[in-house]
Amino acid sequence: MCNPANHLMPQPARITHIQSDTSDTKTFRVVDAHGNIPFPHRPGQCAMLGVPGVGEAMFSIASSPTNTACFEFSIKAVGQLTYHLHAMQPDDALTIRGPFGRPFPVDTVLRGQDLLFVAGGIGIAPLRSVIRYVLDKRNDYGRVDIVYGARSAADLVYLDEIKTEWMDAPNVHIHLTIDRTEIGWDGHVGFVPAYIKELYDIHAPAKRTALICGPPVMIKYSLQALLELGFAKHQIYTTLEMRMKCGIGQCGRCNVGHKMVCIDGPVFRCDELEELPDEY
Amino acid sequence: MQLFDAIAKVMPLFVPLEDERGVYFAQWEPGATPLQSVALNASDFAPRKTALSPKGFFLPMVEHLYSSHFSQTKHGGTWQITPAATPNAPFAVLGVRSCDAAGLELLDEVFLAESIDIPYQARRTAAHIITVPCTKRCATCFCDVFGIDPTQPGGDVTLHFDNDTQRMPDDPNRQITDDMLRLQAHTPKGEALLKIQANKLIHSTENQILQTDSSSSESIGENHFNEAANNSTKTFHPPVNQKAASILADFEARFFGGDNPVITGTDATALFHSPAWDTLYLTCVACGTCAFLCPTCQCYDINNETAHCHRHWDTCLNASFTQMAHGNPRPTKKERFRQRFMHKLVYFRQRYGALASNQYSCVGCGRCVEFCPAGINPVDVARELYAVHAATSPSEATHV
Numbered sequence: 001m002c003n004p005a006n007h008l009m010p011q012p013a014r015i016t017h018i019q020s021d022t023s024d025t026k027t028f029r030v031v032d033a034h035g036n037i038p039f040p041h042r043p044g045q046c047a048m049l050g051v052p053g054v055g056e057a058m059f060s061i062a063s064s065p066t067n068t069a070c071f072e073f074s075i076k077a078v079g080q081l082t083y084h085l086h087a088m089q090p091d092d093a094l095t096i097r098g099p100f101g102r103p104f105p106v107d108t109v110l111r112g113q114d115l116l117f118v119a120g121g122i123g124i125a126p127l128r129s130v131i132r133y134v135l136d137k138r139n140d141y142g143r144v145d146i147v148y149g150a151r152s153a154a155d156l157v158y159l160d161e162i163k164t165e166w167m168d169a170p171n172v173h174i175h176l177t178i179d180r181t182e183i184g185w186d187g188h189v190g191f192v193p194a195y196i197k198e199l200y201d202i203h204a205p206a207k208r209t210a211l212i213c214g215p216p217v218m219i220k221y222s223l224q225a226l227l228e229l230g231f232a233k234h235q236i237y238t239t240l241e242m243r244m245k246c247g248i249g250q251c252g253r254c255n256v257g258h259k260m261v262c263i264d265g266p267v268f269r270c271d272e273l274e275e276l277p278d279e280y
Numbered sequence: 281m282q283l284f285d286a287i288a289k290v291m292p293l294f295v296p297l298e299d300e301r302g303v304y305f306a307q308w309e310p311g312a313t314p315l316q317s318v319a320l321n322a323s324d325f326a327p328r329k330t331a332l333s334p335k336g337f338f339l340p341m342v343e344h345l346y347s348s349h350f351s352q353t354k355h356g357g358t359w360q361i362t363p364a365a366t367p368n369a370p371f372a373v374l375g376v377r378s379c380d381a382a383g384l385e386l387l388d389e390v391f392l393a394e395s396i397d398i399p400y401q402a403r404r405t406a407a408h409i410i411t412v413p414c415t416k417r418c419a420t421c422f423c424d425v426f427g428i429d430p431t432q433p434g435g436d437v438t439l440h441f442d443n444d445t446q447r448m449p450d451d452p453n454r455q456i457t458d459d460m461l462r463l464q465a466h467t468p469k470g471e472a473l474l475k476i477q478a479n480k481l482i483h484s485t486e487n488q489i490l491q492t493d494s495s496s497s498e499s500i501g502e503n504h505f506n507e508a509a510n511n512s513t514k515t516f517h518p519p520v521n522q523k524a525a526s527i528l529a530d531f532e533a534r535f536f537g538g539d540n541p542v543i544t545g546t547d548a549t550a551l552f553h554s555p556a557w558d559t560l561y562l563t564c565v566a567c568g569t570c571a572f573l574c575p576t577c578q579c580y581d582i583n584n585e586t587a588h589c590h591r592h593w594d595t596c597l598n599a600s601f602t603q604m605a606h607g608n609p610r611p612t613k614k615e616r617f618r619q620r621f622m623h624k625l626v627y628f629r630q631r632y633g634a635l636a637s638n639q640y641s642c643v644g645c646g647r648c649v650e651f652c653p654a655g656i657n658p659v660d661v662a663r664e665l666y667a668v669h670a671a672t673s674p675s676e677a678t679h680v
C-alpha cells in the first residue's frame with residue numbers, strides 16, 4: 001500500500017503488459033510489488049507514475065475499479081517521461097502514488113441516467129474508466145452513446161476493444177469519426193462537435209448526462225453543441241489536465257482560479273467551470 | 281544573554297544574525313556575541329528584519345524527500361524507496377516579527393488543513409516560535425494594512441522589552457540585559473517552554489516575570505507586565521501606513537465587502553480579465569525574487585530527475601512552472617504575473633478565507649517591495665485593479 005500518511009511518497013510498481021494502441025499511444029498494465037492493484041480508486045481519478053532519475057507525471061487511470069487485477073494507463077508519447085515509458089518493456093519497474101482527484105459521480109448522479117460520452121484522441125483514456133465501469137454494471141445505467149473522434153483511423157485508441165467488446169454490449173451505441181477521409185474507412189468523417197449535433201436526438205430523456213474529454217478546442221465546441229441540443233450545464237461533466245507535482249493541492253501548479261485540479265478536479269461539472277477563469 | 285544561552289542549552293536556537301550578506305536567521309552560539317549588536321536593535325528594541333522569512337525552517341529551500349535504489353528481482357527489478365527521516369528534533373526561532381508569524385499561520389492553511397504535509401507538520405510541531413514586537417516601521421512595511429498588529433505578534437512566546445525609560449534611559453549604546461526582557465506565552469507549547477526554562481531563565485530580580493495569556497492570577501507580576509505592554513504600545517506603536525491602508529480598504533470594500541462577504545465568481549472572473557493586467561505586468565522581469573523572499577509563497581517543485589528526490593521552492597513566475605508537453609496554460613509573462621497577484625489578493629481568500637486569520641496571501645512584510653528590481657508593490661496592484669473596477673461593475677469594466 002501507498003503510505004497513506006505521506007502522499008508524496010511513491011511505492012514500487014511493475015509493468016506487466018504493454019499494448020501498442022496507435023503509432024504514439026500505448027496502454028500499460030501496472031501492478032504493485034506484490035502483483036496486485038496498487039490502491040483502490042474511482043473512475044476519473046489519477047495516479048502519479050514515476051521513473052526515478054527520469055521524472056514523474058500524472059496520468060488518468062484508464063481502467064475501471066471493476067478490474068481488480070491491475071491498473072491500465074493509456075499514454076501518448078509527448079515528453080521526457082512518456083518517451084521513456086514507451087521504451088520500457090513488461091517487467092520493468094516504475095513507481096506509483098495516488099489515487100488523486102475527485103472522480104466522476106458514477107454511483108450517485110450518473111446512476112440510472114442515459115450517458116453520452118464525447119471523446120477526442122487520447123481524451124478517451126479518462127472516460128474509458130467510466131465506460132468500462134458502466135459496461136460492467138450495465139443494468140445500473142440507461143442508454144449509452146459514445147462519440148469518439150480522432151485525426152485518422154490509426155489514431156483511434158482502443159479500436160480493437162471498441163469493436164470486440166463495447167459494440168456488443170446491450171444498449172451501447174458507438175459513433176466513431178475521423179477528421180479526413182481515408183482509404184478503408186467507411187465510417188463517419190468530420191469533427192466531433194458537428195457529429196454530436198447530427199447524431200443526438202433533441203428529444204432525448206431528461207435523465208441524461210454528458211461526459212466530455214479531449215483537446216481543449218474540441219471540449220469548447222462540443223460544449224456549445226450540447227447546450228444547443230438542450231443539455232443543461234449541470235448535466236455536462238469534463239475532466240481537465242494541468243501540470244501537477246504534488247497531487248494534494250500544495251505545490252501551486254494546477255490551479256484554475258481558486259480551484260486545484262488535483263483535489264477539486266480533475267472532474268468538473270460545466271456550471272462549476274463557468275465560475276472559474278478559463279485558464280486551462 | 282542568559283535567556284538565549286538557557287534556551288540554546290535545551291534546543292538549537294536561531295536568532296537574526298548579521299553577516300556580510302545581511303541579516304539572516306542563524307544558530308545562536310551560547311555566550312558568543314552580545315545581543316544588541318547582532319539580534320535586536322539597542323536604541324529601540326525591535327527584531328531585525330531578516331532577508332529571508334522563517335518560512336525555510338518549515339518548508340526548506342531544498343528538501344530531500346526520498347531516495348530510490350534499483351534492485352534486481354525475479355521479475356526483472358524493483359525500486360526501493362527510502363524516505364528521508366522525519367525532522368522532529370525541537371528547535372526555537374527567536375526574533376520572529378508579527379508579519380512572519382502571521383505568514384506561518386497562512387502556510388498552515390495550505391500544509392496542515394486540507395491535506396497534511398508530513399515534514400512541514402513535524403517541523404511545526406518541533407518548533408518554538410518566539411516573536412518580538414516591532415517598535416518602528418521599515419520604509420517598506422505594511423503589515424497593519426492586513427490587520428496584523430506589529431506590536432502584538434503571535435507565535436508560541438513573545439519576548440517583550442521592558443520599556444521603563446526612567447529605569448532605563450534611552451541610550452542607544454546601552455547594554456540590553458536579561459532583566460529588561462519579559463516572556464509571554466500564547467500556546468501550550470510556549471507555556472511548556474517557559475516552564476522548562478523558568479529556573480534557568482530567571483534570576484531573582486523583582487521585575488522578572490513569566491507571563492502567560494491563560495494565567496488568571498492577578499499577581500504583581502502580571503500587572504507590571506500589562507503596564508509595560510501598555511506603556512510600550514503608547515510609546516512605540518508605529519503609525520499605520522495610511523495610504524496603503526486606504527487602498528486595501530477600498531479594494532476590500534469593493535470586492536469582499538458589502539452584501540457579499542466573499543467575492544463573487546463574477547467579480548473574480550472580471551478581475552481575472554481586468555484590462556489592468558495589460559500594463560501592470562510590463563515592468564516585471566519575472567526574476568522570482570518576490571516569491572523567494574515571500575513568507576507566504578507556498579509553491580514548490582518536486583525533482584525526480586535523480587535517484588534522490590528533492591523538492592525545492594518554485595514560483596508561478598517561472599515559464600516552466602505550468603509547461604506541459606503539449607502546451608502551457610500560462611504562456612506569457614502576463615498570465616504568470618496575473619496568477620501571482622490573483623493568488624495573493626483573490627484566490628487565497630476565496631479558498632481559505634473562512635479559515636485564515638489573515639485573509640489575503642500577503643502579510644505586508646515588505647521584502648518583495650524592498651528587493652523587486654522593478655519596484656512592483658502588491659498594494660499598487662490592488663490600487664490599479666480597484667481603479668479600473670471601482671466605478672463600474674466588473675463585468676462592464678472588462679469591456680472598456
